[in-house]
Amino acid sequence: MPDYGLGSWPARRARINGADVALRQHTEPAEHSEHSEHGEHGEHSEQSADRSLTYAELAARVERLSLAFAELGVGHGDRVAYLGPNDIATFEVFFATARLGAIFVPFNTRLAADEVAYLLDDARPTVLVHGPELADLVVAVDPAAHGVAAVVPVAGSGPGSYAALLHAAVGAGAGHCVVRSEVALSDDAVILYTSGTTGRPKGAVLSHANMTFNTMNQLAHVDVLTSDVALCMAPLFHAAGLGQVSLPTLFKGGTVVVAPRFDPGYVLSAIAALRIASFSAVPTMLQMLCEHPDFAAADLSSLRFVIYGGSTVAERVAVAWQRRGVPLLQGYGMTEASPGVYLAVPQGAAARPISIGVPHFFTDVSLAAGADEPEPGTSGELLVRGLNVFRGYWNRPAETDRTFTDGWFRSGDVVRVAQDGWAYVVDRVTDVIISGGENVYPVEVEAVLNALPGVVDAAVVGVADDRWGEVGFAFVIADPDAWTEESLRAALRGRLASFKIPKYVRFVPVLPRTATGKVRKQDLRATAATAAGTPTFH
Incomplete structure (x- = not known):
């Protein structure tokens, strides 16, 4: 069986523009090195030095890393967990895990030790890769006590380190696909944890098809170019970090600049210095950026669009960005939909600043089970189905069954559809x-x-x-x-x-x-x- 999964993307893209830069880790200037508020851990990873990988280099490293994971006992359907801030290594682990038909499980870096221990018990990963910022947390959790066979630190070069794994497999890859693993689009690719209504996080299982068709959906709404440079500052343990800008840009052969964390001053300087064309954010980020003293004078001329979601941005924030000539595209999504369901399009977004836009290309929406499309001018609980919608929660069949009605996923959100087909979130059914x-x-x-x-x-x-x-x-x-x-x-x-x-x-x-x-x-x-x-x- 050929591999059309996510893990094959670097090698497939390398055949087209292998010499172009795929990933870049950009060093933050000293004046922007302070942590943002809202609970970030630790210091920079040693992987955060200014460096880059071409598509050919990325393909070779992914191939070597997948072989190294196989040597550690990772096979089809096994899990590989990642605990660390955004890094080039995060993408490498994601693609290498997918190459084996295994499942990538990124953990939220803001979790406490007890919470990480619970996720390890639930996902039962074979390997845990972690950044140096989380080293103390990993020691406190004691992954071996939770069934983890190998703990791989990203920093350092000693035995068992990330660098040692790649070095041991240095004879493999070199741009050639040497991993022999049958990966189908229907296979599970990612488990993303989202807080559960029972008080414990639950893992949404996304397949290779879910992530692939979410990428297609994004590309149907916005024009991503091979020449684009996108900034990945949304955490990669969220569906938005992977699905909204990063994977579409890599699919098209553009460059993704990896930011370990969000810092408003750094982001504004990076947009100008690196000619950033797009990024995704939550409204809090957009507000902190437009309130930064550098915002008024920052060169934002390279930005072609900014995608945001999570909640509606304040009108004054939207106006501030619009005055700078930056198109803001609000979207609506959820982890269970990889994540996109709705997204505004550039033609019309400015006139509808609080609208979540129109449905994605391969996504069906309804306000009543059995109805093909919402009637204009109506509102109700949003139901979703499509090739980007997940199959269920990890080891939670009963909870999965409760979230589906006649094949439709129940969002728990009330949506109003205007006469022109553009939608608006009215309220939340749940207490989230x-x-x-x-x-x-x-x-x-x-x-x-x-x-x-x-x-x-x-x-x-x-x-x-x-x-x-x-x-x-x-x-x-x-x-x-x-x-x-x-x-x-x-x-x-x-x-x-x-x-x-x-x-x-x-x-x-x-x-x-x-x-x-x-x-x-x-x-x-x-x-x-x-x-x-x-x-x-x-």
Whole structure:
């Protein structure tokens, strides 16, 4: 069986323009080397030095790395986990894993040790590759205790290191496909973890076909050129990091500049210095960029489009970018759709700044099961199906079944379709909080709060926030002598990722409940919004 999977892309592209640069890791200037807010770990990877790979070089390294993984026991259907900031190595591991028919599993770098341990137990990867920024976290987790056969540090050159693996396989590859693995488009390629409504993350399983057709969908909406230079600053442990700009650019033979993390000053300077044509972002990033003192004078003339999603950008932010002549294309997606479902197109986006656009090419949408297309002027829960939609959650058949209705994936979001066919997100059916582009499920935070000694009960809702879009507000019933707001938040550090920790905590004697015992979260949202000095978000 021929390999038409994602792992074959570097070699296939190398046949066309092998001498062109595929990936570049650009050194951040010293003045932009401080970490952004919102909980980043550690220092730079040694892999972050300014360097680049042509398509021919990338193909050869992917081939060698896949052989090295095979020597470590990775086979078809096995998992390879990656824990680290964006790096050229992230792409190499992604493609090399795919070449073997194995499954790439990137972990969120913001997770606490207990959370990473849970993911290791759930995914059971054979190999864990990690950046030096996360070395202490990896030691604390003890991957061997969770079934990991080999831990591969990206930094260093000693035995078992990433460099040693590539060196040991130096005789292989050289631009030639030597791995013999049968990979079908229907095979699983990636597991991306998204917070679950049961309080634990769940892994969305995406196939080679899902990721490939998501790429086709993107290319049907926006013109990506072989000469394009795209900036990858969205985390590669999110579907948007891989699917919105990076893979479409690599498919077309352009260059992807890999940014280890988001820093507004660096991004603005890189756009000018590297002639960046596109990038994807969440609204928080766009706001931080336009509020940066360098924004007004920054040379943005190379930008042909910016794709964003996660929530609607504030009108003043959209206007700021439009005044600089940069087309903002809002999209709507989800991990389960690889991620694209809707995307605005350049023709019409400026006139509809808060619209999520029109459906992707190979994606079907409906507001009622059985209907082929939404009726203009109607609204309802968005249902999705298509070649980019996943098959289900990793080891969660019951939860998978609950999310599908007659072959349609239930998004949990209410969407309104205007008379011209452009769509708008009206509200969320679920209680998910979107903070800085990260999904935070209150039930997960509540479970950790309720496990603390002296805490009787807790409920978490979202409130609007000028910087992050939304943040958490926790209502807690607890022993008054046991906790203060600060000590409670401090206790959550190490148990939850920093972006999941509620910004506000209020101690209450009782939680409002319905006659059936359910917490009346709408009441709590109104109370939280008043206390936080913001309008009710939901």
